[in-house]
Amino acid sequence: MIIDVNFVGLIIASIMASAVPLILASCGELITERSGVLNLGVEGMMIIGAISGFALMTVTGSLIIAVFGAMLAGVLISTIFAFLTQTLITNHVATGLALTIFGIGISAMIGKNFVGIPGKEFPVIFEGLKDTIPLLSPILFGHSIVFYFAFVLPFITSYFLKKTKIGLIVRAVGDSPESASNQGINVKLVRYACILYGGAMCGLAGAYLSMIYTPQWIENMTGGRGWIALALVVFSTWNPIKILIGAMIFGGLTIIQFHMQAIGVRIPVQFLTALPYIVTIIVLVVISRDSRKIRLSTPSSLGKSFYKDN
Amino acid sequence: MHKLFIRSFVSSLVFLFTLTVAAVAKDVKAAFVYIGPTGDHGWTYQHDVGRKAVEAAGFKTTYVEGVPESADAERVLRQLANSGHDVIFTTSFGYMNPTNKVAKEFPNVKFEHATGYKREHPNVATYAARFYEGRAILGTIAGSMTKSNVIGYVASFPIPEVIRGINSFTLAAQKVNPNIKTKIVWAFTWYDPGKEAEAAKALIDQGADIIAQHTDSTAIVQIAEKAGVYAFGQASDMDKFAPKAVLTSVENNWGPYYVERVKAVANGTWNQKDTWHGIGDGMVVISDLDSAIPSNVRSKVKKLQADLASGKVHAFTGPIYDQKGNLMVAEGKTADDGMLAGMMTYVKGVEGDIPK
Numbered sequence: 278m279i280i281d282v283n284f285v286g287l288i289i290a291s292i293m294a295s296a297v298p299l300i301l302a303s304c305g306e307l308i309t310e311r312s313g314v315l316n317l318g319v320e321g322m323m324i325i326g327a328i329s330g331f332a333l334m335t336v337t338g339s340l341i342i343a344v345f346g347a348m349l350a351g352v353l354i355s356t357i358f359a360f361l362t363q364t365l366i367t368n369h370v371a372t373g374l375a376l377t378i379f380g381i382g383i384s385a386m387i388g389k390n391f392v393g394i395p396g397k398e399f400p401v402i403f404e405g406l407k408d409t410i411p412l413l414s415p416i417l418f419g420h421s422i423v424f425y426f427a428f429v430l431p432f433i434t435s436y437f438l439k440k441t442k443i444g445l446i447v448r449a450v451g452d453s454p455e456s457a458s459n460q461g462i463n464v465k466l467v468r469y470a471c472i473l474y475g476g477a478m479c480g481l482a483g484a485y486l487s488m489i490y491t492p493q494w495i496e497n498m499t500g501g502r503g504w505i506a507l508a509l510v511v512f513s514t515w516n517p518i519k520i521l522i523g524a525m526i527f528g529g530l531t532i533i534q535f536h537m538q539a540i541g542v543r544i545p546v547q548f549l550t551a552l553p554y555i556v557t558i559i560v561l562v563v564i565s566r567d568s569r570k571i572r573l574s575t576p577s578s579l580g581k582s583f584y585k586d587n
Numbered sequence: 588m589h590k591l592f593i594r595s596f597v598s599s600l601v602f603l604f605t606l607t608v609a610a611v612a613k614d615v616k617a618a619f620v621y622i623g624p625t626g627d628h629g630w631t632y633q634h635d636v637g638r639k640a641v642e643a644a645g646f647k648t649t650y651v652e653g654v655p656e657s658a659d660a661e662r663v664l665r666q667l668a669n670s671g672h673d674v675i676f677t678t679s680f681g682y683m684n685p686t687n688k689v690a691k692e693f694p695n696v697k698f699e700h701a702t703g704y705k706r707e708h709p710n711v712a713t714y715a716a717r718f719y720e721g722r723a724i725l726g727t728i729a730g731s732m733t734k735s736n737v738i739g740y741v742a743s744f745p746i747p748e749v750i751r752g753i754n755s756f757t758l759a760a761q762k763v764n765p766n767i768k769t770k771i772v773w774a775f776t777w778y779d780p781g782k783e784a785e786a787a788k789a790l791i792d793q794g795a796d797i798i799a800q801h802t803d804s805t806a807i808v809q810i811a812e813k814a815g816v817y818a819f820g821q822a823s824d825m826d827k828f829a830p831k832a833v834l835t836s837v838e839n840n841w842g843p844y845y846v847e848r849v850k851a852v853a854n855g856t857w858n859q860k861d862t863w864h865g866i867g868d869g870m871v872v873i874s875d876l877d878s879a880i881p882s883n884v885r886s887k888v889k890k891l892q893a894d895l896a897s898g899k900v901h902a903f904t905g906p907i908y909d910q911k912g913n914l915m916v917a918e919g920k921t922a923d924d925g926m927l928a929g930m931m932t933y934v935k936g937v938e939g940d941i942p943k
Contacts, residue, residue, distance in 0.1 A: 284792060291788050295781065385624060392626040395805070395828040491780035491806040493828065496624040498804075500779040531782070535789035538772045538939070539739070546773045546942040 286415040288532065293416065294490065296521075296528035297427040298323070298482040298499075302506035303513070303520040304430045305478025310510060311438060312471035313451035315580035317373025318358055320503025321380025322476050326351045326483025328384040331494040332391055340399060344423070344484055351480020352473045354380060359472040363465050366582045377503070385496045396492025421489050423481065430478075431517035438517075447471060451576030454583040464583050479503070505554075512561035515574045519561060527557040615853040617641055617845075618672040619650040620663060622679035627778055629803025629822045630839070634678045634701075636823075637841030644846045646853070656681025664689040668696045674852045676845065677701065680746075687711055697857050699848060702748070704928065709859050714844060717865030718748070719755035719927070720895045721837030722799075723902040724866075724873055725819045726759030727891055728834055729767070729797045731884040732817060736766045739790030739798040741783060741807055742773050745942045747930045749801050754934045755902045756799060761936050763887070769937050770795060780806035791816055797834075808833050817879070824874040834880055838872040863924065867896035903927065908935040 302319050309316050316322075330347035334340060358376050361367045402425075403418035410417075438444040449457040450467045458464050486502070487494055505527060513519035530553035537549060565571065619638050623631040631652065642648050649672070654663050660682050667675050668689060674697040677686045683703035690698045690708045702715045729738050738760060742749050757769045770793065772786045784806040787798050791814045798818045800807045805828040811818035812829035820826065820836025844862065851857040864870035873892060876885055894900035903922035907915045909932045916922050922930075933941060 287792050291785065291792070295785055298781075385626060388626055392632065393628045393823070395809075486781060491784050491804070491809060493628075493780065493805050493809070494626075495628055495778065495780065495804055496626040498780050500776075500781060502781070532785050532789060535772050535774075535786045536793065539770045539789050539793045539795075541770075541939045543940065546775070550773075550775050 282412040283415065286412040288536070290415045290420075292525060292529045292532050293428070294420070294424065294528075295532060296524040297424055298485050298490070298502055299506050299509060299524040299527060300427045300430060300521060301423075301482035301485065302479045302503060303509045303524065304434045304517055305475040305482075306506060306510050307434065307513075307515055307517060307520065308438075308447065308478075309471045309475035310579055311451045311515060311576050312447050312468045313454060313576050313578040313581065313583070314362065314468050314472055315369045315373065316355070316358055316376070316472060316475060317370060317507065318355070318376025318380065319475075319479050319507050320499055320501065321377035322351045322354055322479035323380075323483035323486070323499045323503045323506075324384040324497070325354050325380045326480030327487035327498055328388045328391070328483075328494060329480065330484030331396065331487040331492075332387060334397055334488055335391060335394055338397070340397065340488070343488060344481070347484035347488075348477040348480045351476035351478070351483070353476075355472050355476025355479075358476075359469045362582065363468050363472070366584055369580045369582070381497060388494050388496060391494040392496075394494070396488060396494075399489045399492065421485075423485050423489060427485075428521070431521040434517040448576070451578055454578050458583075458585055464585070468583070479506075482506070508558070509561070512558055512565065514561075514565040514571050515576065516565070519565060522564070523557055523561050526560055527553050529553075530556055614647055615674070615849060616647045616649070616672045617849050617852075618667040618675045619648065620654050620660065620667070620675065620677045620679075620682060621650060621652040622654065622656065622681070623777075624652050625650070627803055628805065629778055631678070633822050633839040634676075634841055637845045638676075640842030641845045641849050644849070646849050654682075656685075658685075660685040661689055664698075665692070668693040673697065674699060674849060674857070697848075697852055704861075706859055706861065712848075712857075712859050712861070714862040714864075716839060716841075716870040717863055718837060718839070718871055719751045719902050720865040721871045721873060722752045722756040723759040723895065724888055724892060725799055725835070725837065726756035726761075727763055727888055728876075728880060728884060729756070729799065729817075729819075730760030730762070730764035731887065732834070732880065733760075733764065733767060733797050735794050735796045736764070736768060737794045737796065738767055738769050739787065739793075739795030740769050740771045741786045741790070741798065741800045741802055742771050743777050743802045744775065745773065745931075747928060750933065750941065751927055751930045752801055753937060754930065757936050758907065758934055759891075759902065767936070771937065771939055773942055774802055776802065778803040780804040783807050784810045787811065787818075788814075805829075820874065826874065826877070831879070834877045836874040838874055840870055840872045843869055865895065866892060867898065909933065910935055910937065 326347040329350035330343045333346040334343035361372045399421050401419050406418040450464050454464045509523045534549035621631045625635040638648050676699045678701045680702045683705050686698050686700045687705050687707040690711045698711045700713050703713050760767045774782050774786045783802050787807040787810040796816045798811050800821050805825050808818040808825050808829035811832035817834050818832045820833050822839050824836045826833045901921035905916035905920045906918040
């Protein structure tokens with residue numbers, strides 16, 4: 278096989294494209310978890326986003342309505358989670374799992390009428406520049422708007438948490454809801470907002486899969502990506518930039534193992550298939566092994582219900 | 588958790604059936620057990636199209652989807668048999684043992700098991716389709732139309748059904764173009780659009796200009812459409828998902844068989860048998876050929892299709908060699924059904940090893 282730079286560029290571009298849903302969902306979930314809420318419903322919110330986006334695209338024919346509708350659907354379903362965990366003070370883990378099961382079930386029900394319908398083509402931008410720079414062109418140009426958004430999002434998220442006042446409030450609520458509450462912060466409101474934001478991002482991640490990556494609807498099409506996104510948040514030690522790295526490694530190994538098979542590298546295929554999962558976890562654990570930093574970045578009240586009696 | 592949900596769902600469903608069945612007069616009722624959701628637009632979807640044909644023929648049908656190939660299958664079968672169904676179609680290989688076990692307990696209920704080979708009791712029949720005949724057609728088209736001489740093939744799991752398909756495809760392609768190479772990528776999934784798309788992309792990046800698939804989703808043909816290469820549809824006609832890329836599809840057509848068998852139950856003429864139908868009997872259907880296929884290839888395909896249908900040509904006609912050059916089928920001979928059913932070696936010309 279001849280390795281030319283454009284070939285490398287193409288591979289990197291496909292790695293990035295496969296990382297997009299993971300980055301979107303992880304960055305959303307990161308904000309939710311930073312506020313102290315553990316929402317295991319990522320997979321369920323993604324699949325709801327996927328069917329909502331696809332259904333709205335088919336029914337209305339408008340991609341803009343579909344994308345925002347998918348985000349709104351993510352918000353709506355996460356509102357259920359927020360109401361249960363924040364207002365009714367239910368257990369985060371159990372509620373999150375229920376949300377995933379609910380999401381998979383209801384998406385299948387809505388989706389019955391949308392099986393076997395081809396999706397619309399999603400417009401890409403800067404396509405004219407595709408052949409201008411070797412190596413970089415396929416990476417930089419000719420992608421959907423959601424693709425670019427996903428690669429900017431970790432930096433925005435990082436800036437938001439570190440440099441803005443609202444980011445500070447979110448972190449305060451996640452680290453010590455009692456103190457935050459005593460400072461006059463409405464803990465419940467902040468957590469509601471963070472859960473809803475997480476829902477919107479997961480909805481967008483799902484819509485990316487059903488509208489842009491593989492434009493079609495079939496049941497269970499998220500295929501466990503929500504769980505990988507959840508794992509990325511933990512192994513990145515709640516650092517958005519490391520989520521970006523983790524998602525790229527995961528996507529990269531998935532795609533490179535297919536290339537290795539196609540070239541005919543004689544490594545057991547089962548091992549290659551498991552590789553992305555193993556290596557992503559190892560790398561993230563290694564780059565995040567500073568225990569002091571882990572203590573600092575782990576939201577101390579993660580998964581604990583906050584109940585204010587007055 | 589998911590299993591528990593399915594289980595409680597299934598049992599409540601079955602309970603409902605029991606209630607309704609008690610009130611209905613004695614007509615022939617058929618039940619279908621599916622491995623996946625009817626919304627997979629692949630394997631299960633096509634079986635459900637067959638079920639609807641039975642319904643259209645005037646019979647009552649019920650189905651249970653997403654039944655795991657475990658003890659759950661036995662429970663579902665037992666409950667379906669108990670609740671007044673006269674014939675039960677079990678549509679996945681893994682239901683083989685549960686089907687035979689439950690069949691013994693209900694000698695008056697007929698059982699039809701897809702893709703299996705065990706018929707331990709007189710009320711168990713088996714059926715399958717000779718999809719490899721369809722793949723020989725695809726191989727002929729691919730071998731004639733490739734410019735890079737590299738053909739990509741996204742495979743699911745290393746089982747005889749899939750290996751047989753790869754071999755049949757490759758043999759047919761070699762017949763029209765001895766220089767072709769078939770590159771196989773194992774996705775280890777029947778359907779995960781994301782993964783299938785990535786596998787197809789990898790093959791296209793490595794120079795494949797035609798992609799064949801033995802996974803169920805339409806992701807691969809869509810990727811081919813975007814990349815400007817050709818592809819083939821699987822299980823159902825996928826042309827509308829990729830009008831330029833899809834040259835043709837191999838469709839699973841279970842309806843006629845299902846109608847025939849349910850009618851046989853109604854007439855009292857049902858008998859135990861092993862059915863393995865191909866293009867000739869209409870169980871394997873080749874969709875319309877795309878206009879991109881040149882007329883000389885088109886006539887070659889039409890001739891092969893007719894010859895396969897009439898039995899004049901067999902997809903596995905010797906001499907066939909394996910990858911190491913050992914003779915598998917001698918000149919002038921054809922592979923028998925036993926060999927086809929247990930085929931676990933690649934023929935010469937396929938690249939790579941079969942995952943163990």
